[in-house]
Amino acid sequence: MMNNAAISDLIIKMADDELIQGHRNSEWTGLGPVMEEDIAFSSMAQDKIGHAWALYRILHEDLAGPDPDKFAFLRPEKEFKSAHLVEMPNGEYDFSLMRHFLFDHAEAIRYESLQDSSFEPFRMLSKKVKGELKYHTLHANAWLMQLSKAGEESYHRMQQSLNDTFALAAGLFEASPEHESALIADKVYPGEKELFHRWMDRIYPLLVQASLNLPDMKTITPVYGGRQGFHTEHLQPLLKEMSEVFNLDAEASW
Amino acid sequence: MYGGGYIFDEPNKKQLREEEQHDEPEKLAAFEERIAKGEKIEPGDWMPAEYRRQLIRLIEQHAHSEIIGALPEGTWITRAPGFKRKLALIAKVQDEIGHGQLLYNAAETLGKSREAMINDLLSGKSKYSNVFNYPAETWADVAVIGFLIDAAAIVNQVANAKGSYGPYCRALERICYEESFHLKQGHDAFIELATGTPAQKAMLQDALNRWWQPIMHFFGPPDKASSHSEKLMQWKVKMASNDDMRNQFLESYVPKIRELGMTLPDPALKKNEETGKWEYTDPDWEEFFRVINGGGPCNAERLQVRKWAEEQGRWVRKALMRPTEKRALPVA
Numbered sequence: 001m002m003n004n005a006a007i008s009d010l011i012i013k014m015a016d017d018e019l020i021q022g023h024r025n026s027e028w029t030g031l032g033p034v035m036e037e038d039i040a041f042s043s044m045a046q047d048k049i050g051h052a053w054a055l056y057r058i059l060h061e062d063l064a065g066p067d068p069d070k071f072a073f074l075r076p077e078k079e080f081k082s083a084h085l086v087e088m089p090n091g092e093y094d095f096s097l098m099r100h101f102l103f104d105h106a107e108a109i110r111y112e113s114l115q116d117s118s119f120e121p122f123r124m125l126s127k128k129v130k131g132e133l134k135y136h137t138l139h140a141n142a143w144l145m146q147l148s149k150a151g152e153e154s155y156h157r158m159q160q161s162l163n164d165t166f167a168l169a170a171g172l173f174e175a176s177p178e179h180e181s182a183l184i185a186d187k188v189y190p191g192e193k194e195l196f197h198r199w200m201d202r203i204y205p206l207l208v209q210a211s212l213n214l215p216d217m218k219t220i221t222p223v224y225g226g227r228q229g230f231h232t233e234h235l236q237p238l239l240k241e242m243s244e245v246f247n248l249d250a251e252a253s254w
Numbered sequence: 255m256y257g258g259g260y261i262f263d264e265p266n267k268k269q270l271r272e273e274e275q276h277d278e279p280e281k282l283a284a285f286e287e288r289i290a291k292g293e294k295i296e297p298g299d300w301m302p303a304e305y306r307r308q309l310i311r312l313i314e315q316h317a318h319s320e321i322i323g324a325l326p327e328g329t330w331i332t333r334a335p336g337f338k339r340k341l342a343l344i345a346k347v348q349d350e351i352g353h354g355q356l357l358y359n360a361a362e363t364l365g366k367s368r369e370a371m372i373n374d375l376l377s378g379k380s381k382y383s384n385v386f387n388y389p390a391e392t393w394a395d396v397a398v399i400g401f402l403i404d405a406a407a408i409v410n411q412v413a414n415a416k417g418s419y420g421p422y423c424r425a426l427e428r429i430c431y432e433e434s435f436h437l438k439q440g441h442d443a444f445i446e447l448a449t450g451t452p453a454q455k456a457m458l459q460d461a462l463n464r465w466w467q468p469i470m471h472f473f474g475p476p477d478k479a480s481s482h483s484e485k486l487m488q489w490k491v492k493m494a495s496n497d498d499m500r501n502q503f504l505e506s507y508v509p510k511i512r513e514l515g516m517t518l519p520d521p522a523l524k525k526n527e528e529t530g531k532w533e534y535t536d537p538d539w540e541e542f543f544r545v546i547n548g549g550g551p552c553n554a555e556r557l558q559v560r561k562w563a564e565e566q567g568r569w570v571r572k573a574l575m576r577p578t579e580k581r582a583l584p585v586a
Contacts, residue, residue: 026331029347030324031559033567034574035355038324042348046341053337069336093570150573157569238332245393246335252451254335254393254443 002186006179007119008063009081010188013227014110015055016082017172019072021103022048023238024090033093040139044100047132054128058121073246077236083226085168087235097147098161101140102169102203108133109198110189118187141206148210159212166215170196170222277302289490294420297363308491309419310364311380317357318375318382322556324350326390327399335393342439346400349432356429360421376561384542385468387550394447394454394461400440402465402507406472408433409503410494418490441510448514455515462511463519470537471545473500479539504532 025045032038056072059065085103090096111133114126148158173196184191207214225231246254281300288295295301324347331347334340358368374380385403390396408430415426447458474496477483486492494502505525511518522535545553 023332026344029331029344030321030328030351031563031566033563033570035321035351035358037567037570038351039348039355042344042351046344046348049337049341049344053341073336092566147570147573153569154573241332244333245330249451249453252454253446254339254450 002119002188003179003182004063006176006182006186007188008059008065009176009179010183011055011059011063013081013083013176015052015059015072016080017086017103018048018055018107019052020080020082020235020238021086021099022046022050022052023242024086024088024096025100027090028096037093041096044104044136044139047136051125051129051132054125058125062121069246070250073243074250075239077231077239078229080229080231080235080239081227082231082235083168083172083174084223084232085165085172087226087232087238088168089234092157094147094157094161095164097140097143098158098165099169100136101144101206102165103172104133104136104140105203106169106172106195106199108137109195109202113190113195113198116187117189122188144206144210144212148212155211158210162207162212163215167220168223170220171224171226173199173222174224174227176227277304286488289418289488293418294423295418296420304485305489305491306364308486308489309422310361310366312491313357313361313364313422314366314371314374315381315383317354317361317371318380319386320350320354320357322375322382322386322560324354325556325559326386326388326552327396330390330393330396333393334396339443343396343400346436346439349436353425353429353432356425357422360419360425363421372564376557376564378548378557381546383472384545384550385472386556387545387552388465388468389552391464392457392461394457395465397440397443397447397458398461398465400436401444402440402469402511403472404433404436404440405507406469406503408437409499409506410473413493413499416490417493445514448516459516462516466519467537467541470500470534471539471542473497473503475539475542476536501532504534508532 022045025041025048028041029038029045032041052072053068056065056068059071060068065071085099088095088099111126111129114122115130117123117126144158147154149155173192175192180191183189189195204214282302285295285299285301285305295305327343327350328347331340331343334343358371361371362368371380375382390399411426411430411433415423415430417423417426444458447454477495477497483492483495487495504523508518508523508525520535522533525532544550548554
């Protein structure tokens with residue numbers, strides 16, 4: 001017998017990250033440094049928001065959860081489980097790009113692990129998502145390499161944005177204490193600690209290749225809190241904006 | 255979207271007219287004969303200087319309209335109600351940027367770089383469709399733009415796709431294909447509001463009232479006031495007159511709007527069954543020229559946003575141009 005409360009918790013964490021990251025990506029539409037990047041970020045925004053939608057639908061259809069639109073667009077901030085990394089405003093392109101690199105590799109690692117999940121909807125979804133994430137991480141890697149090797153300003157910006165985002169990105173792997181051991185025991189997924197190590201193994205050689213220095217791990221404290229409903233000051237205004245039209249009449253069809 | 259019917263002309267055409275006189279008469283005759291036979295002109299082919307200039311102007315303004323046109327709708331991406339609308343709108347606006355990219359590429363085949371075109375946009379030298387100098391105030395504006403302005407653009411672009419310049423025609427064929435999906439998503443959102451709650455209907459009616467004049471302006475001034483059409487039509491740069499395109503739009507879309515119970519803010523708007531033409535109150539053409547010359551409600555804001563994006567992205571473009579190490583990227 002699966003622990004539905006634990007699976008729901010994991011789904012909401014993943015989906016909320018995807019929704020908020022997708023929202024941030026979509027904010028680049030029309031404003032990118034080159035047109036090709038507008039298009040790339042819009043395209044990834046659609047994929048991320050699509051993943052969130054798919055996860056909320058699993059919650060709705062397989063675990064008797066609420067209607068996906070209402071759940072995403074009307075939930076109070078406190079009930080969101082997104083990590084602080086995705087809530088941060090886009091900043092300049094360097095910040096957005098480094099976040100994209102760190103987030104998308106974390107996402108890719110997570111979905112790869114779900115290919116062996118005991119929870120069938122996860123296995124199905126991970127198959128579909130795999131192909132998309134391949135391109136997201138290729139895109140992130142290509143730009144990381146390009147910008148880290150293109151002169152002083154560009155290099156320093158990339159190093160600075162890595163310093164600024166790393167502790168936040170480590171916060172993606174915040175476990176829910178009340179559910180973690182059940183999810184691991186039931187083989188739903190390998191657990192946050194294991195995913196963190198796999199993620200480090202994946203990004204470290206790429207950062208070395210880009211000649212970027214990982215911040216000293218002894219000085220890094222992962223930024224936790226999001227999974228427990230403690231958010232940055234940026235989430236509330238984002239949610240207010242997202243639900244602005246939907247909230248005019250939540251019972252109407254839009 | 256979004257090529258409007260009206261092509262703004264630059265004030266320095268005198269010098270170029272003189273260049274045109276240097277065109278060799280035999281080559282010109284052969285060129286015009288090819289066009290008359292329906293052949294496409296390709297980038298390496300001989301062409302009159304004025305043809306090249308007019309095409310650059312046309313394609314460049316169309317490209318600018320695509321990327322500026324992304325802004326009014328783009329501001330609603332983060333507010334779109336529900337997953338379905340949100341995903342459709344992001345995809346749509348992304349397509350518009352992609353159209354801009356295609357069109358800048360087409361214009362580059364005529365010898366003007368993307369960078370030079372963007373600089374002319376930012377300095378105000380080069381124009382874009384007036385319709386994007388109006389604000390998108392509510393969600394219903396997104397439905398009106400997606401349905402009616404995309405529809406208007408399709409009327410214009412389907413005509414231009416039969417023009418004489420190969421790269422532009424091929425870009426337009428692909429653009430029209432995508433636009434027809436945009437029109438469907440706009441129409442779908444429009445129907446949802448038109449058949450929705452009283453508040454939704456009122457929101458849609460308000461948006462229609464505000465957008466009607468910019469839509470009538472979209473195809474450009476009446477034929478009787480349009481100066482440089484004849485040569486452009488002979489060279490198949492311009493494929494249909496402003497009034498003809500406007501009439502074609504009214505013929506196709508006024509009934510679709512009315513059958514949903516919505517009204518249009520022009521009591522004189524009706525089809526004359528004898529002539530088969532639509533009659534309407536002339537929109538305020540002084541307003542049209544005021545907006546083209548920078549006096550619209552959003553001209554400054556639109557250019558400011560583009561300038562912000564250009565300035566913020568400068569270091570990235572610089573980094574792309576001079577990497578210290580070349581690296582082959584995997585092509586998947």
